[in-house]
Amino acid sequence: MNMNNNSNNNNSNSADMQSHCVEVHPVVPPPHRSSLQKLGAKLKETFFPDDPLRQFKGQPIKKKWILGAQYVFPILQWAPQYSLKLFKSDVVSGLTIASLAIPQGISYAKLANLPPIVGLYSSFVPPLVYAVFGSSRDLAVGPVSIASLILGSMLRQEVSPTKDPLLFLQLAFTSTFFAGFFQASLGFLRLGFLIDFLSKAILIGFMAGAAIIVSLQQLKSLLGITHFTPQMGLIPVLSSVFHNTKEWSWQTILMGFCFLVLLLLARHVSFKRPKLFWVSAGAPLASVILSTLIVFAFKAHHHGISVIGKLQEGLNPPSWNMLLFHGAHLGLVIKTGFVTGIISLTEGIAVGRTFAALKDYRVDGNKEMMAIGLMNMVGSATSCYVTTGAFSRSAVNHNAGAKTAVSNIVMSVTVMVTLLFLMPLFQYTPNLVLGAIIVTAVVGLIDIPAAFNIWKTDKFDFLVMLCAFLGVLFISVQEGLAIAVGISIFKILLQITRPRTVVLGSIPGSDIYRNVHHYKQAVGVPGFLILSIEAPINFANSMYLNERILRWIEEYEEEVDVKKHLSIQYVILDLSAVSTIDTTGVILIRDLRKAVEKKGIEASKTEKFSLSSQSSSCLVLVNPLGEVLEKLQRAEETRDFAKPENLYLTVGEAVASLSSSMKSQPPTMHDEEAQTNPRQN
């Protein structure tokens, strides 16, 4: 509190030059911390921004144990208070999502080129694991369309699912293991922020592209084509469709079209009236039952309508002996695991956060990642492939009134009953109805209003979205994603390489200084060039900032020649927005000071309008933040900036203080030129 001596209420430090008594608040370095303390604080902020140990602080030892157990097993948080009322809600929602999960599980497994039953296996074990470790109350766990598509298409690059189905299955389980391993590691190493690099714009474009790719794949079953391309891109699929027109089966097309319209109508009804969620939730199972009955009744499988065929009864067989950690395909499997792991993690976390925000509880990202990762690692040992929280199914779960993860357990038990007793019923289920179910599910991933809103808000984000969309459509799912992430990062780097520098002017009747190109009423102060740098200064932008600031000075001097007003006495750099600086940035400040002083000397030699007694111009810094100030004062090149005459806390105080020292010199300019505007055109 060393400031109390000058804390009188004389706030006269405004932009007008008349003030003689100028109050200046000193710039002080921040309280000293050792390098180790700073490193510790930085590491904590990087890896533990949520401060997970905070809740343990000041608790008795027993409470600490309970909190710790609850932290590892979120089920312990809600299980003790679980009631019959909650259970009723959970049973309803659990049965609802089961009716959706069974047909979707079969469909998505086919999308991944896996046996349909693997999709059901994957809807049995992972939800149970998640119920114990997961902290979201609304997430409905199971296979999802995009991860299934990527898994299938990436593995098919090296192994054919029809020629070598066992190896393909082994690779799928191993990829699932690696996906889970990467997911759990990201959470454990607290690197969860890496998935933030998949921005909303990227996801919207990616989802829309993937939805179209997935829908196109369904043309195989909806048109009844038998010789379909194994490729994913828009062009090979369409050419395959139109080169095989003689394979089209009118029975399949008719029936497929009817069910597709039915399902889309059901979806539309629920979309318009959220209360009728059960229409779209029950429609897939109803369609499966109806279509199976039709096929069975009319023996339609003898008339060109392909059916799922015989499915094995029984629960998940163990598959840990099928994991391949060596051999020629290890690289592919790791890559597939990484891509599907990241994609499904992104979907799961986003879904969890969305519903947590709706119900106002919080989902810990890193903990969720460990739960999803664990669930996939366990899954890979029990004949399951990649699973996560699915958006559409979680929405149904939420609308059906799910209260806790018990709805997942109910779903899991329902799937178990199906696996044990009901498998023969699916023998005559036509593939076309599975195709229709997938198309209906993924159509919801195309979010045109969101895309339009991005176009309105930020054109560059729209470009990124478009790249993701077109990349997925025309190149491949994973490359489209990589391109979009690359462009996003490039944009950030470009922003850093070309930070904005703006000229500040005084807003009349106040000591506020703002960008003169934004606030048209702001006017420059004669003799002062006030610049604000709006980004951290580092190696990537020092050279640019140097050139740009020298150009501002030159432009100011050219204007001086034209308008014949006072030449630059002080260049004020407002560093309020410069959060960090590095060694190259320190050198920039030194070089700028030298350049400004040199200009001043030249000006005083040649310039007739300059104040004769003012032999050189000065660089003055305003409000350097703690870290920046420390570095400037520690580096040899800029140690002079420890002097108070070069440092001010606000632009207003700097101008008031410096211009009062200018005023004490004999004036050599006319009063009508006192207030002028450095704004160009």
Add this chain to the structure above:
Amino acid sequence: MNMNNNSNNNNSNSADMQSHCVEVHPVVPPPHRSSLQKLGAKLKETFFPDDPLRQFKGQPIKKKWILGAQYVFPILQWAPQYSLKLFKSDVVSGLTIASLAIPQGISYAKLANLPPIVGLYSSFVPPLVYAVFGSSRDLAVGPVSIASLILGSMLRQEVSPTKDPLLFLQLAFTSTFFAGFFQASLGFLRLGFLIDFLSKAILIGFMAGAAIIVSLQQLKSLLGITHFTPQMGLIPVLSSVFHNTKEWSWQTILMGFCFLVLLLLARHVSFKRPKLFWVSAGAPLASVILSTLIVFAFKAHHHGISVIGKLQEGLNPPSWNMLLFHGAHLGLVIKTGFVTGIISLTEGIAVGRTFAALKDYRVDGNKEMMAIGLMNMVGSATSCYVTTGAFSRSAVNHNAGAKTAVSNIVMSVTVMVTLLFLMPLFQYTPNLVLGAIIVTAVVGLIDIPAAFNIWKTDKFDFLVMLCAFLGVLFISVQEGLAIAVGISIFKILLQITRPRTVVLGSIPGSDIYRNVHHYKQAVGVPGFLILSIEAPINFANSMYLNERILRWIEEYEEEVDVKKHLSIQYVILDLSAVSTIDTTGVILIRDLRKAVEKKGIEASKTEKFSLSSQSSSCLVLVNPLGEVLEKLQRAEETRDFAKPENLYLTVGEAVASLSSSMKSQPPTMHDEEAQTNPRQN
């Protein structure tokens, strides 16, 4: 100028709550510009920050032509005013650098595993090209050590220079062509800022590592080892040296040691007294002459001292027919061209800028790149390999009084004379003296004081430097560089992922608000949580900012419980340092507003200290910059922020205005708790 109506001089908007008449300056959106105008401005700032067309503005048409010609051929800028006096200076400096260039040319060509004469060819044609197109007056052009080393070591990965010398030479010329092509393209596409990503810290570490690697390579000639490893790393070279001790030749070691000491002494003398620059400049040529005489006189080449051998006389033969744009090695050649091109460009530009700053003229980076690129493309067609402006030679040139690029022409002519008539004289020049010359030249690249200064200023930059250094020493030159660049970019991304958020407090007796953890006298305002975000908001940090800001709010509320003061009425976000925002950032602001409002409702239900009539708390934004404000008002989610009650120009005005509206409510708290400090511990 719509502000004139309230520009009275009543500056009473200070932090004290007594003020009833609060003057508030409105936040207005920036003047409207179309998307196309914004795009144009952004592109101009990205690619033409130096505004190269500015000098053409308002000039008559003839003058424009002259300026245009001078822009393309900088030689036209100084040639018309060239005088005899300048020529005298240039002849002296030209002869000086020629005496350095001839032995260095031969040495560096050997470093690149090329015939020695290619080094001399490379000191003849490129300087002539540079003299016409280059804009630096001090750059001494020719082969340089690090680019030579990289070229030699990268090409040797696939082709042996001893077994297939013709192919090796062809690849070297082709790499040179690609190096020139990349350099010229960077300049032409105005992407010169990409070389800024090689920060000073990286270059210091890289140079030191490369100097050691280059020096170690010279142990071959300085010890007289014949079976030397073709690898570059520290460990293989040292093990090769100590496994071949029986090949060591004492005559070579003795003579090599003497010349090394002689050259280092000469360097030391010139270093201490810059006036004696000619000592170190002339020493290499003197050593070559002296050592050649000794070998010739004592027939030392019959006693274990290896010599250069017969060199062909005559000027550069054409080599455009040797460029290979197809075949198995094309990938390697393009990679080599890219790496050597970037490295030599970085050195050339840095040297040019350094001396331009000393003599106070400006070097246009993009133009320089085109000049250097053109010089290498021409060079590749005339039997030259990669050249650029060398640091040591340019320093000698500068010290010797070079005034214009004519010194390069003088050097070039001297080399031409050497090539035509003096080649037989080098027949008995021992290789050991070339090794000693290289070691002396590269020792100067190890800059320990600079490394120490980096350690003092910025520990992370030091780490980057160390990575570059150790990477070059133990992995490889190009990979060490890649690792260091990768870490630098990762650091920037990390800074963006974890931006600082700080709590602001009022500095007593002023309306200045600063970080309470930096300015210890700053105190919080009861009922207000004032936060400043110190980075652009984007997809990579929105999630973090959301969590971090909610934690600040929670911590404040916990303190409220303990100290029983006023709970949060307003959360003020100071966006002065937020230079840009994207769609994810817009959603962050929306989510924060919702969260703050929800907290307020909860608080008013449970909190006994809240003002009864204040039913919810509010999120208020302060000083959003032009682009941020536009996006916030354009996006659907945050359109409410167009309302003036949510937007203020300064924190002081926001606090004054909002607290005066709070004061009009019946007060329910004690006065002694009015001023409190939200600082933790």
